[in-house]
Amino acid sequence: MERMAVLVLALCWLGLLLSPGTKAAEDDHMPHDNNQTTDGVQSLCQALDPSPQVQPFVEELTQPPVIDISTGQQLTLGVYKIKQKFHPDLPETTLYAYGTSQETASTPGPTLLATRGIESYVRWENHLNDSEHFLTVDHSIHWANPKSGGVPIVTHLHGGEVLSESDGYPDAWYTSAGELGPAFTTQNYTYANSQPAALLWYHDHTVGITRLNMLAGMNGMYLIKSPGEEPENLPAGEFERLIVVQDKQFHADGAVNFPTVGVSPGVHPNWCPEYYGDTIILNGKAWPVMTVYPTMYRFRMVNAANARYFVMTLSDPKLRFYQIGTDGGYLHKRMKLTTLTMGPAERLDFLIDFSKVTPGSVAYLNNSGNAPYPDGDPAVGLATVMMKFNVVAAPENVTVPQFDLPASQVLGPRVRISTEGAVVRSMTLSEYDDGNDNPTGSLLNGLRWRDPLTETPELNATEVWEIINLTEDAHPIHLHLISFRVKSQQAFDAVRQANYNCSFFVPFPDPQSCFTEAPQKPELHHRGWKDTATVYPGKVTVFVVRWATQSGEQFSFDATSGPGYVWHCHILDHEDNDMMRPLKMMAANSSQLP
Ligand SMILES: [Cu+2]
Structure with missing residues (x-):
């Protein structure tokens, strides 16, 4: 048209x-x-x-089933191959989805309900017996590539303050045939639930095929409640809805339509x-x-x-x-x-x-x-x-509760983190093409996933991450383990910068500075505790990252153990093609070079 x-x-x-x-x-x-x-x-x-x-x-909008995981009992959730209808007019769609059984698996998967201060235990099982993924795997990008075939999975709890062995490290994947990724330690995960009340979510994080596994249906919500610590008089029950939003494209037969030929x-x-x-x-x-x-x-x-x-x-x-x-x-x-x-x-x-x-x-x-x-x-x-x-008007026999939320009501603590003496990391986001303007991948700091470890923060340290977006698109940057604050964003002259005709080390408004404005406050939707925040093109966005709990205390577990964590772009097509880097916590005062 x-x-x-x-x-x-x-x-x-x-x-x-x-x-x-x-x-x-x-x-x-x-x-x-x-x-x-x-x-x-x-x-x-x-x-x-x-x-x-x-x-x-x-x-009608529906709600996924809810499973209480604050019982002390281990929950087993598997990934199964299922069929599901997204609309009465659409044929059934084949998916890979989480559930307690083949019959009950769905996308989104069940909502896991945790309570702050009570550990929970989930065993994540792989029940996918396909010899290969039903979406096209690109073998030219670095991916799990199990020798015995099959569909590898590994589950990450997004936004969770979690032991790294339970974080779903991208190389900790496993297949239903029992083949294990190089960083695999266990499929029995422990969640501390020591962080404040929040909506987290779980999803696949397998190296190089996260975009395929997520589009195939591997995601669900995880709600931490904190009785006695949450604001009172908020809508609850049928007046509170948890919603997973996705976009998909379908073939006439209902199958997920995903490109098979690269750019x-x-x-x-x-x-x-x-x-x-x-x-x-x-x-x-x-x-x-x-x-x-x-x-x-x-x-x-x-x-x-x-x-x-x-x-x-x-x-x-x-x-x-x-x-x-x-x-x-x-x-x-x-x-x-x-x-x-x-x-x-x-x-x-x-x-x-x-x-x-x-x-x-x-x-x-x-x-x-x-x-x-x-x-x-x-x-x-x-x-x-x-x-x-x-x-619609409520029926006469239904009493509709009324809620009031004055602007002055305090919902959560006010937060100020001092950055005095903080380690400063300057990180670039860059994109590469094939010479004909076709993108072939994006990198963090010019490094690939498999390049040697460079981010080794110390426990309890405060760091300032200056993320310089040299690409033409926004990238939602996600850090595992912690929540951070977005401090500022500041536009720069991309043309002068590309021609090495200015400096990021010279502050605005000096003519030698690459910056074209003073640091600006983050947008309203970037206020509060973030684990994923947008880094806009042509701007330097500054995160304040404290490697501790939101209240500045030590984690309740040893965050230095296990395979470690990651930081990455959450555009999954970027993440899968090397826009992801390892992150390993070091003991406090261990004098690691940044
Ligand atoms: Cu990206």
């Missing part, structure tokens, strides 16, 4: 979605979108056929720089609808997409987001916002007060995130909407 026609169609959609107070009855007259996909929103690579057309907002096949026969699907999926349903009463609801979201950023707005201007938490738990105070941005792996905890709109009205959770983010092509068609809310 011509680009202009596509844009017009997208604008029609936006006009429709943005009109406030649209009545539910008008739904029947909504245009059926015939163009769910364009070149712009597909994988930046091989053109994929659009997914089969489906009617949006048909199925530069001479270098990487199958690897594509970023995967974008044309179908938005929340808790395993394509474009669900949620029936809500006119009261406050709490939403806790995780972005489990391979590469897509969601820039979320509400179609009705009477509705606002009240963000109360982020990756590492509660914010100090709530923030009233009209837009929420959620990059891959980030979590958002927010409230929407539906008492502001009339029962009978509908609202949409829209997405305007460009792909790639932030300067790529606009989302078009149905990628511009994530879900719908039907606001």
